Amino acid sequence: MFARTGQQSAAFYVLPALLFTAVVFIAPLASVIGQSVWNGQFTIHSYQSVLSSSLFQKVLVNTLVISFSSTFVALLFAYPMAYHMAKQTPRRRALLMMIVLIPFWTSILVKSYALMIILGRNGIINTTIGYFGIPALPLLFNRFGVIVGTIHTLIPFMIFPILNSLLARDPDLGRAAQIMGAGKLRIFFKVTLPLSMPGVAASFLLAAVHTFGFYVTASLLGGRGDLMMANLVDLYTREILDWNMAATIAVLLFILCAVFTLLMGRTRALSTLAG
Amino acid sequence: MQRTTLTQEPMVRLTGVAKRYGGGVVALDTLDLDVTKGEFVALLGPSGSGKTTLLNIIAGMTPPSWGSVHIAGSDVTQLPPSKRNLGMVFQNYALLPHMSVYENVAFPLRVRKLAEKDIAEKVETVLELVQLAHAKQRLPRELSGGQQQRVSLARCIVYDPSLILMDEPLGALDKKLREQMQSEIKRLHRTLGTTILYVTHDQEEALSMADRIVLFHQGRIVQQATPADLYFKPRSVFAANFLGASNILSTTAVGEGIAQLKSGEPIQIGSGAPVSTNHPVKLLVRPECVRIERREAASRAQGTNSVSGRIVSSTILGNVTNHHIVIADGHTVMAQELTRRAAQDWAPGEEINLTWAAADTRALEPDEMEV
Numbered sequence: 001m002f003a004r005t006g007q008q009s010a011a012f013y014v015l016p017a018l019l020f021t022a023v024v025f026i027a028p029l030a031s032v033i034g035q036s037v038w039n040g041q042f043t044i045h046s047y048q049s050v051l052s053s054s055l056f057q058k059v060l061v062n063t064l065v066i067s068f069s070s071t072f073v074a075l076l077f078a079y080p081m082a083y084h085m086a087k088q089t090p091r092r093r094a095l096l097m098m099i100v101l102i103p104f105w106t107s108i109l110v111k112s113y114a115l116m117i118i119l120g121r122n123g124i125i126n127t128t129i130g131y132f133g134i135p136a137l138p139l140l141f142n143r144f145g146v147i148v149g150t151i152h153t154l155i156p157f158m159i160f161p162i163l164n165s166l167l168a169r170d171p172d173l174g175r176a177a178q179i180m181g182a183g184k185l186r187i188f189f190k191v192t193l194p195l196s197m198p199g200v201a202a203s204f205l206l207a208a209v210h211t212f213g214f215y216v217t218a219s220l221l222g223g224r225g226d227l228m229m230a231n232l233v234d235l236y237t238r239e240i241l242d243w244n245m246a247a248t249i250a251v252l253l254f255i256l257c258a259v260f261t262l263l264m265g266r267t268r269a270l271s272t273l274a275g
Numbered sequence: 276m277q278r279t280t281l282t283q284e285p286m287v288r289l290t291g292v293a294k295r296y297g298g299g300v301v302a303l304d305t306l307d308l309d310v311t312k313g314e315f316v317a318l319l320g321p322s323g324s325g326k327t328t329l330l331n332i333i334a335g336m337t338p339p340s341w342g343s344v345h346i347a348g349s350d351v352t353q354l355p356p357s358k359r360n361l362g363m364v365f366q367n368y369a370l371l372p373h374m375s376v377y378e379n380v381a382f383p384l385r386v387r388k389l390a391e392k393d394i395a396e397k398v399e400t401v402l403e404l405v406q407l408a409h410a411k412q413r414l415p416r417e418l419s420g421g422q423q424q425r426v427s428l429a430r431c432i433v434y435d436p437s438l439i440l441m442d443e444p445l446g447a448l449d450k451k452l453r454e455q456m457q458s459e460i461k462r463l464h465r466t467l468g469t470t471i472l473y474v475t476h477d478q479e480e481a482l483s484m485a486d487r488i489v490l491f492h493q494g495r496i497v498q499q500a501t502p503a504d505l506y507f508k509p510r511s512v513f514a515a516n517f518l519g520a521s522n523i524l525s526t527t528a529v530g531e532g533i534a535q536l537k538s539g540e541p542i543q544i545g546s547g548a549p550v551s552t553n554h555p556v557k558l559l560v561r562p563e564c565v566r567i568e569r570r571e572a573a574s575r576a577q578g579t580n581s582v583s584g585r586i587v588s589s590t591i592l593g594n595v596t597n598h599h600i601v602i603a604d605g606h607t608v609m610a611q612e613l614t615r616r617a618a619q620d621w622a623p624g625e626e627i628n629l630t631w632a633a634a635d636t637r638a639l640e641p642d643e644m645e646v
Contacts, residue, residue: 170367170369172365172367172369173369173371175334175336175356175363175365175369176363176365176369177371177382178336178355178356178357179334179335179356179357179359179361179362179363179440180357180362180382180383180386180430180434181357181358181360181383181386181387181434182357182382182386183357186386190371190382191371194373195372195373
């Protein structure tokens with residue numbers, strides 16, 4: 001009786017979102033999947049040719065390397081910031097959160113152009129070091145540029161899951177460790193860090209999955225060797241005009257993201273267990 | 276350690292300690308407190324009365340605004356918590372959730388860089404002491420609340436700190452478990468002879484466990500005494516009300532050791548604060564000291580107080596029965612007796628006399644801060 005009303009009301013609340021998703025996500029996705037296996041007749045030929053294509057393999061490796069290295073470096077920036085924010089009073093923390101969120105107010109396109117101005121051959125950095133007689137550094141249109149742009153986008157995403165796990169920890173644990181005689185370093189490495197690992201894992205996977213689909217960053221800040229999956233889809237759609245191949249790559253990208261998202265679900269489950 | 280050889284040296288000595296926060300909030304008014312080595316002292320008071328602030332000052336978590344803290348003879352006011360060699364037991368146990376029971380108890384020993392062999396030996400011994408030797412490989416969340424608190428006790432005594440602070444350690448446990456743990460903590464205290472400072476808002480806990488109770492109210496120590504003295508000789512209305520049930524009679528002093536109710540009935544005062552004639556005075560009579568007698572049979576003996584009243588209700592609470600009686604001045608007084616068949620003889624509306632010994636009548640100081 002109650003369970004039924006509960007289900008009914010759940011269906012009622014979820015319905016609008018469900019309809020929206022069905023129209024703008026599930027239907028297009030179905031169409032893309034269809035596109036990848038339909039060429040006048042059912043075929044998995046495009047999957048065979050994509051998977052055996054050396055271009056695809058190179059782009060897949062590119063995507064994974066750019067995603068994971070950017071995510072890892074972004075983590076090194078995000079963790080100390082989250083740690084610092086966790087120690088502030090709620091008022092100061094709210095202010096810092098605002099500051100962290102400011103990059104979200106700007107579109108990724110604008111941010112990429114801004115980075116071009118900073119990193120370019122005649123950009124701020126190279127002009128400045130030029131005054132000191134240092135030859136210009138290759139900062140743009142290469143892997144370095146893509147990774148800088150990606151990190152810049154990722155840091156805010158990564159701060160919040162870590163901050164949450166740091167805030168969720170019992171403040172008495174640190175106090176107890178202190179009273180037992182532990183120094184700051186020991187408390188960090190034996191108490192704070194291990195207890196924040198679920199948050200770190202969640203933020204790492206979240207950010208990495210987010211990066212798999214990056215398009216603008218690689219096309220504006222990268223060179224010819226820094227093509228990512230989304231760029232490859234674009235290439236097949238607009239230049240080679242092979243929509244079968246484009247759809248196939250999109251489906252494979254979707255599967256890649258789904259696998260990592262499922263992994264993330266597992267770490268969430270683990271973190272609730274640990275809590 | 277600078278452990279002094281003078282046996283008179285208190286384990287803890289607080290001198291002129293006070294804590295104020297911005298905006299003039301007084302968390303703790305200036306106070307002095309000594310705790311003798313091996314003593315079990317309960318810091319008792321309602322929440323916000325300053326007892327936890329004081330514990331944090333001793334632990335080094337909160338710096339005092341004024342005053343100094345000495346532990347075992349040395350001034351630790353400026354020392355961080357990690358250098359004070361204290362133990363602390365928290366209400367929520369504060370066990371490290373990612374470490375086994377063994378690793379939790381070993382933690383303070385690893386901090387002290389003991390050899391692995393000595394660590395194993397000490398951890399086994401204390402886990403034996405708290406009867407958890409079988410659970411050493413388990414994680415804290417796999418244990419019950421009472422077991423977790425025993426682990427946290429073990430973790431505390433394993434490094435033999437000179438002083439153990441306990442912050443409402445049994446607050447999260449149900450009544451039955453709480454009583455078990457109370458006797459366990461008492462047993463550990465007797466066995467180890469450690470000095471314990473125990474914060475609680477539970478008067479029964481303080482009465483049953485402590486050698487001495489320090490009663491806090493609004494950032495001040497209002498009274499400190501042995502449990503018996505605090506119960507029988509409270510100084511103020513606050514102390515009388517906080518510990519045990521109490522009847523507070525509003526009277527006016529009419530002479531040396533004698534007061535009268537508004538209704539004119541005289542009350543002889545047995546002890547307590549000095550009274551001045553024609554000034555109001557609050558008198559304490561514990562419910563268990565009050566007897567109900569038939570009006571015509573009521574005692575008029577010297578040294579016995581007797582006032583007339585009417586039974587309102589009687590309630591059996593198990594082994595005791597509480598009677599509520601309206602006395603002549605309109606106030607309600609409670610009389611408590613053991614539940615016997617005779618205790619059920621009083622019917623509501625019955626006109627009776629209440630009698631109690633003058634010696635059980637205590638004059639209380641007016642509460643200066645009470646509104």
